[in-house]
Amino acid sequence: MAINWFPGHMHKARKEIKKVMPQMDLIIEVVDARIPFSSENPLVPNLRGDTPLIKVLNKRDLADPDITARWQAWLEQERGVRAVTLTHNQRAEALDILRLAQDMTPGHDRQKSALRVMILGIPNVGKSTLINTLAGRPVAKTGNEPAVTRAQQAIKLPDNILLYDTPGFLWPKLSPEACGYRLAITGAIRSAVLDFEDVALFEADYLLLAYPEQVMARYGLEERPRDGLALMDAIAVRRRFLGRGGVPDLHKVSEVLLNEFRAGTLGRLSLETPEMVEQEAREAAAEAARKAEEKAGRN
Ligand code: G4P
Numbered sequence: 165m166a167i168n169w170f171p172g173h174m175h176k177a178r179k180e181i182k183k184v185m186p187q188m189d190l191i192i193e194v195v196d197a198r199i200p201f202s203s204e205n206p207l208v209p210n211l212r213g214d215t216p217l218i219k220v221l222n223k224r225d226l227a228d229p230d231i232t233a234r235w236q237a238w239l240e241q242e243r244g245v246r247a248v249t250l251t252h253n254q255r256a257e258a259l260d261i262l263r264l265a266q267d268m269t270p271g272h273d274r275q276k277s278a279l280r281v282m283i284l285g286i287p288n289v290g291k292s293t294l295i296n297t298l299a300g301r302p303v304a305k306t307g308n309e310p311a312v313t314r315a316q317q318a319i320k321l322p323d324n325i326l327l328y329d330t331p332g333f334l335w336p337k338l339s340p341e342a343c344g345y346r347l348a349i350t351g352a353i354r355s356a357v358l359d360f361e362d363v364a365l366f367e368a369d370y371l372l373l374a375y376p377e378q379v380m381a382r383y384g385l386e387e388r389p390r391d392g393l394a395l396m397d398a399i400a401v402r403r404r405f406l407g408r409g410g411v412p413d414l415h416k417v418s419e420v421l422l423n424e425f426r427a428g429t430l431g432r433l434s435l436e437t438p439e440m441v442e443q444e445a446r447e448a449a450a451e452a453a454r455k456a457e458e459k460a461g462r463n
Pocket of ligand 1: 222223224225226250251252285286287288289290291292293294
């Protein structure tokens, strides 16, 4: 996937969604359970207003179950938000989401009119898979047609529910920087901006901090490496990914680390916790305040 997020496109998508969103009775946002914050679309909190929202923490088969439970509780602190977990090939559970949608819109009379549900999610979180599961058939993948056009092509679901897919053109969160790295680790963005080996190093540093036992067991290491780079070197030695003169082939190590994380070979691991993103938000706010002060000082 090679998508560039141009400001003009972003502005257009925002305008379209802003137009369509108020016509909806409920929103389903699909996120990746390993990164529920980084994989959220930045438009949703801004444009949702009072519309009820179901967060689907998808790919739970790959995520750390304890952390996923903490995310659910954290997300549900917000008014009008319910958070459920899901994994592919679970039709009964997917249909439970529609029942929840009905419970969350008690004022709506489905005998009179269809319940209008908008589904959205940044690329690669599993939105199409969920739509197909709900529809019970393959539904063509969303292209980049305007949201208004898409809105006329709703998918009919049981119990008089109409599902409105959104344009595929929804950009992910690109700041703070850590969000970009986490998205790149899961494969949600293949950004040319982030260097492949830097992404793997970010992963190595994090896994060593959060899941040292799993990582050491997987790569047969007896001693805990002191940091991510030392971990990558140790993997290169163990797997004999060595170039001329015994220099560690970090590109090969990066491939292994990223592919094994994405496939779940390293176990069920999450890349962020509510506490981490709260801390990052505090740091970003402090940094913004510092910059503002610096600017004021200059004037
Ligand atoms: P999107 O519409 O949000 O872009 O995502 P899509 O449904 O195309 O899913 C993206 C990838 O994630 C697909 O894999 C899909 O099979 C996988 N996926 C979806 N839901 C789950 C889940 O609950 N768990 C896991 N482990 N994977 C999930 P792919 O490799 O891109 O394609 P394919 O090999 O399935 O064809």
